[in-house]
Amino acid sequence: MTWEPGRLDDQAHLSEGDPGGMLPAVAASAAHVRTGYRAAVEAQVDRLGAHGRPRAIVVAGMGGSGIAGDILAAVAGSGAPLPIVTLRSYQLPGWVGATDLVIAVSGSGDTEETLALATQAVRRGCTLLGVGPSGSQLQAIATQASAIYVAVPINGQSRANIWLLTIPLIVAAAAMRLVPADADLFERVAKALEDMAHRCRPSSDSFVNPGKSLAMDLAESVPMIWGSSPVAAVAAYRLACQLNTNAKYPAVYGELPEAGHNQVASLDGPLAEYDIFADTTGRTVRLVVMRDVEEHPQVTRRREAALRLARERDVRLTEVTAEGVHPLERIASLIALGDYASTYLALGYGVDPTPVSAITELKARISQ
Incomplete structure (x- = not known):
C-alpha cells in the first residue's frame, strides 16, 4: 500500500x-444527532430525572460505542457532581450498586462485554439505561429488567454511528441536570456538523x-x-x-x-x-x-x-x-x-475504510 x-x-x-x-456515513452525522435526540425523547429518558441523581454513572461500551461515555464525561466536565466512568471490560467494580446508573451502549446490541456488564447491573439492582438497535440482545435485557431502552437505527459500523449512540446519553444527563442541553443545542450541533460535511465534501x-x-x-x-x-x-x-x-x-x-x-x-x-x-x-x-x-x-x-x-x-x-x-x-x-x-x-493509501478484518478474525477466534 x-x-x-x-x-x-x-x-x-x-x-x-x-x-x-x-x-457518506460521516456526512450523515448531523442527521444522526437529530435522530438520536428524537429517539431519546420518544423513549422518555427524562424519566431518569424523576428520582434524583444517582451516586455515579457507569457507561458500559466497547470501541465506537464506548466512546459515548467518554464524550458524556467530557461534556459534563470537572464540575459534574458525580463520577462518570466508562468501563471497557467484562466485570463491574465492586463498588457499583443499587444507587448507581449503568448505561449500556452497543452499536450491534450483542457486544459480549457490554451484555455481561448490563446483566451484572440488573442483578445488583442498578438503574439501567440501554442504547442500541431494536430487537437486540441488549434490548431484551433492558425489557426484562423494565429498564429504559433507546432504540436507534444503526446502519453499518458502530464507529460510523457515534452520534446516534451518544446523543441519548447527553439527553439523559440533561434530564438529571448534569449538562445544560436542550433541543436548540442539539440543532446547533447538527448544523455545525452539516457545515463540516460541506467543507470536507x-x-x-x-x-x-x-x-x-x-x-x-x-x-x-x-x-x-x-x-x-x-x-x-x-x-x-x-x-x-x-x-x-x-x-x-x-x-x-x-x-x-x-x-x-x-x-x-x-x-x-x-x-x-x-x-x-x-x-x-x-x-x-x-x-x-x-x-x-x-x-x-x-x-x-x-x-x-x-x-x-x-x-x-x-x-x-x-x-x-x-x-x-x-x-x-x-x-x-x-x-x-x-x-x-x-x-x-x-x-x-487505497485502503477500504469500512472492513475491520483483524477485529472480526479476533472475535471469531475467541468465540471458538
Missing part, C-alpha cells in the same frame, strides 16, 4: 474505493478541504495526537481509534499536561528526526495538537512550551482548534474533522 495524495481529488476513486460508504479540493488537508499531514508519519483539555483529549483518542480502524494506521494519543511528562520525550528520539533527503518515509513523528478554548492556564503554558520544543527540533506539527461555545459543539467539531481525515487517509 502506497500513499498517493492525488487519489483524494479523484472522484471516481473516492467512490469506488469506499464501497461500504464510510464517507469529496468534491472539495485538498487545498481547501480541512479533512483532506489533515489526512495529508498525517500520511507517511507516526501521529502523536495530544488534547489540551478533557474535551480535546477525547477527540484525540477518537482520532487515534479512527486511524486504527478506518485507515488501519498506528497512532498514539495523549492529554496535556500528562503528555508533557512522558510523550514529549519522543521529540528527542529516533522517530523525531526528519530529513527530506533521507529515506525515512513513514518513520517520523507528526505531533498533532487538538486545542480547546477551556484550557487550564498551566496547560496553555505547557502546550506553548511543547510546541516551541517541537519547532526547535524541526518535528512536523499540526494544530487543530475546536469550534463552538458549548462543550458538545466543540467536541463534535474536532471529532467530525478527525473522522473525515481518517477516512481520507485510508482512501489515499
